[in-house]
Amino acid sequence: MKGEKKKxxxxxxxIDVDKCNGCRACEVICSAFHAAPKYSSNNPARARxxxxxxxxxxxxxxxxxxxYAPAECAGRDKYTIDGKEYDECAFCRASCxxxxxxxxxxxxxxxxxxxxxxxxxxxxxxxxxxxxxVLEEREEEIDEEEEQAELEVGxxxxxxxxxMQKILDVVARMSKKDPG
Ligand code: SF4
Ligand code: SF4
Numbered sequence: 001m002k003g004e005k006k007k008x009x010x011x012x013x014x015i016d017v018d019k020c021n022g023c024r025a026c027e028v029i030c031s032a033f034h035a036a037p038k039y040s041s042n043n044p045a046r047a048r049x050x051x052x053x054x055x056x057x058x059x060x061x062x063x064x065x066x067x068y069a070p071a072e073c074a075g076r077d078k079y080t081i082d083g084k085e086y087d088e089c090a091f092c093r094a095s096c097x098x099x100x101x102x103x104x105x106x107x108x109x110x111x112x113x114x115x116x117x118x119x120x121x122x123x124x125x126x127x128x129x130x131x132x133x134v135l136e137e138r139e140e141e142i143d144e145e146e147e148q149a150e151l152e153v154g155x156x157x158x159x160x161x162x163x164m165q166k167i168l169d170v171v172a173r174m175s176k177k178d179p180g
Contacts, residue, residue, distance in 0.1 A: 004144045011115050012136045013125060015062050019132035022053050022060035026124035026133065033116060033123050036174060045105045048113040049124050052090055057082050062124075062133065065102040066093030068110035068154070070161055109162065109170055 027044035034048070035041045044050070048065040059081055073096070076088045095102035095110030102111045116122045125133045158167055 005141045006144050008140050008142045010138050010140050011122075012138075013064070013115075013122060014134045014136055016132050016134070017059070017061050019130045020051065020060040020062055020128075021130050021132075022051055022055065023130070024051055025127045025129070026062060027051060029123045029127040030116075033119075034111075043105070046111065048102070048111050050101065052086065054081075054084055054086075057084055059084070061091060063091055064093055064113045065095060065111045067095075067112065068158060068161075069094040069096035072096055072098040107166075107170060109166075110158070 024044060026049050027047040028042050030047040030049050031044055032039045032042040034046060035043075049062055050065075052061040052063060054060070073094075077090075077092065078088050079086045079091060089096075089099060093102075095112065103109065104111055116124075122133075122135060125135045155167075
C-alpha cells in the first residue's frame with residue numbers, strides 16, 4: 001500500500017567558494033550554537049561545518065557534515081585544485097571510521113548538520129558576512145513511510161557502532177542541559 005504524501009521543506013545552502021575568505025566565523029558560531037548549554041563555549045572541532053583552507057593560493061572550501069558512515073568506503077577521492085593536491089577524502093561530508101572529522105571530540109559521536117533546527121535561518125549563513133553561504137528553500141512532497149524508514153536505518157547504524165545505551169545516555173544528557 002502506498003504511504004501518505006506529506007509536504008516537506010527542503011533547505012539548501014548554496015556555497016560560493018569564490019566568496020569564502022576563510023574567516024571561519026561559520027565554524028565558531030556552529031560550535032557555540034551546539035554547545036551545551038547553548039553558547040557556553042566555542043570549539044570548531046565541534047562544528048558541523050569545516051573550512052578546508054589553502055591560504056597560499058587563497059582557496060577556502062566550506063564542507064558541511066553529512067551522514068554517519070559505519071564503514072570506510074572502498075574508493076577514495078583525491079582532488080587537485082589550482083595545482084594543490086588535497087588529502088584523500090578532504091571534501092567528504094561523512095563522519096566515518098577512517099578519520100576524525102565530524103566527530104564530537106569527547107564522546108566520539110558523529111556530528112551532522114541539522115540546519116540549526118529551531119532557528120529561522122542557519123546561523124552559519126547569518127554569520128557569513130562574505131555571503132559565501134546562501135539559504136534556499138523549496139517545498140517537496142514525500143512519502144511518510146520513506147521518511148520513517150530513513151530514520152530507522154540511521155538509528156540502527158548508530159546503535160551498531162556505539163550501542164543503544166550510549167546513544168540514549170547522550171540524548172538524555174542533551175535534553176537535560178538544553179530543554180529548549
Ligand atoms: S563564514 Fe563565510 S567567509 Fe567565513 S569561512 Fe565560513 S563560509 Fe567562508
Ligand atoms: S546550518 Fe547550523 S548546524 Fe549546519 S553547519 Fe550551519 S551552523 Fe552548523
